[in-house]
Amino acid sequence: MFKHHTALSVASTLRPSQPVTLVRPHAARRAARFFLEKFPGTAMYAVKANPAPDLIRTLWDAGLTHYDVASIAEVRLVREVAPNATLGFMHPIKAPEAIAEAYHRHGVRVFSLDSIDELDKIVAATATNGVAATDLTLCVRLRVSSSHSKLSLASKFGVHADEAAPVLMAARQVADALGICFHVGSQAMSPQAYGDAIAQVRAAIVAAGVTVDIVDVGGGFPSIYPGMAPAPLEAYFEVIHRGFESLPISYSAELWCEPGRALCAEYSSVLVRVEARKEDVLYINDGAYGALFDAAHVDWRFPVQLVRETASRARDMEFSFWGPTCDDMDYMRGPFVLPADIKAGDYIEVGMLGAYGQAMRTGFNGFTAGETVLMSDEPMDTLYAVTPESSDKVIQLRKK
Numbered sequence: 313m314f315k316h317h318t319a320l321s322v323a324s325t326l327r328p329s330q331p332v333t334l335v336r337p338h339a340a341r342r343a344a345r346f347f348l349e350k351f352p353g354t355a356m357y358a359v360k361a362n363p364a365p366d367l368i369r370t371l372w373d374a375g376l377t378h379y380d381v382a383s384i385a386e387v388r389l390v391r392e393v394a395p396n397a398t399l400g401f402m403h404p405i406k407a408p409e410a411i412a413e414a415y416h417r418h419g420v421r422v423f424s425l426d427s428i429d430e431l432d433k434i435v436a437a438t439a440t441n442g443v444a445a446t447d448l449t450l451c452v453r454l455r456v457s458s459s460h461s462k463l464s465l466a467s468k469f470g471v472h473a474d475e476a477a478p479v480l481m482a483a484r485q486v487a488d489a490l491g492i493c494f495h496v497g498s499q500a501m502s503p504q505a506y507g508d509a510i511a512q513v514r515a516a517i518v519a520a521g522v523t524v525d526i527v528d529v530g531g532g533f534p535s536i537y538p539g540m541a542p543a544p545l546e547a548y549f550e551v552i553h554r555g556f557e558s559l560p561i562s563y564s565a566e567l568w569c570e571p572g573r574a575l576c577a578e579y580s581s582v583l584v585r586v587e588a589r590k591e592d593v594l595y596i597n598d599g600a601y602g603a604l605f606d607a608a609h610v611d612w613r614f615p616v617q618l619v620r621e622t623a624s625r626a627r628d629m630e631f632s633f634w635g636p637t638c639d640d641m642d643y644m645r646g647p648f649v650l651p652a653d654i655k656a657g658d659y660i661e662v663g664m665l666g667a668y669g670q671a672m673r674t675g676f677n678g679f680t681a682g683e684t685v686l687m688s689d690e691p692m693d694t695l696y697a698v699t700p701e702s703s704d705k706v707i708q709l710r711k712k
């Protein structure tokens with residue numbers, strides 16, 4: 313399939329009037345290989361970060377066999393795209409119908425929970441003719457701090473380590489394999505987030521006195537954005553490995569993680585057009601109801617670059633963006649740094665939108681995404697070493 317080498321070639325050949333999603337499968341493949349080679353356990357891709365079927369296929373082809381799904385629609389989707397994938401239904405509050413369909417129709421055996429009520433629900437929904445399932449892997453979700461993370465996941469789910477013993481003991485009774493999982497919050501800026509959470513896992517195991525077969529450190533692995541440059545992922549893996557090795561668990565216990573953002577942030581960017589300018593505010597054709605939800609609602613700063621035939625010589629200045637809908641909430645404060653002479657008709661590439669970007673789109677007010685275009689160039693920023701081996705060129709050569 314035809315690939316563009318630059319965002320400029322997309323802008324000049326298509327002159328798109330709708331936001332264009334620029335996808336870079338080689339970047340997702342590189343991230344997957346990194347986790348497969350360096351994470352000291354099993355990585356499951358958290359599908360909610362970006363459920364695009366082409367991305368799931370790319371990750372599967374790169375060797376990623378485990379997927380963290382949170383809804384029955386995600387279960388069906390991954391089953392369809394990667395029929396042999398191992399699925400973990402890692403949402404701690406599920407509809408009974410979703411559990412039953414996942415277990416009986418799609419072969420899902422891994423479920424998370426944070427209460428005895430949810431445990432009872434899982435046991436009932438997975439029974440066959442009143443006989444309880446004997447092949448369940450049950451992961452008890454602990455509530456841990458999100459204090460090192462840019463987006464908290466600390467309030468909604470999880471049982472506190474000091475209240476987890478009854479849930480762990482009850483789950484142990486019915487589980488074939490018992491796990492403990494947690495999520496430190498998304499975009500965790502310090503490896504210590506995982507060290508602290510693993511200390512909670514230790515406390516929970518000691519209090520419950522149960523045998524634990526799996527420790528699942530969840531997602532939260534950071535990507536790189538303006539003003540948010542994290543420590544290398546190896547440093548995270550190191551802290552996790554050390555913490556895991558020190559836990560009172562059996563020699564054969566497994567270590568899992570559930571990266572979403574870190575696997576797919578670099579997968580895509582969006583090419584938007586400036587429709588109008590009023591001083592330091594640009595009216596662009598994508599926004600809060602499109603791929604820029606996080607830019608609008610949590611002031612996330614994505615990297616931007618002007619895409620124009622002749623490079624601008626103007627100085628840089630700070631802009632904020634209005635999105636295309638009629639809604640005041642469709643506003644991205646930024647600041648986004650762009651040349652001062654930017655004007656209506658110019659195109660801007662907004663980078664690092666592979667995670668929680670294209671996944672967030674709605675069709676509100678009639679504004680939807682335009683085309684998706686395959687790219688061979690590198691993402692605007694990267695966490696991973698770009699080597700000749702991991703560039704698109706070499707991947708294409710190998711295929712020939």
Ligand SMILES: *Cc1c(COP(=O)(O)O)cnc(C)c1O
Pocket residue numbers: 358360361380402403495497498499530531532533570571572573574667
């Ligand atoms: C959202 C989520 C993830 C992925 O989190 P990232 O911060 O994108 O890595 C993993 N596990 C669970 C249970 C989640 O809800």
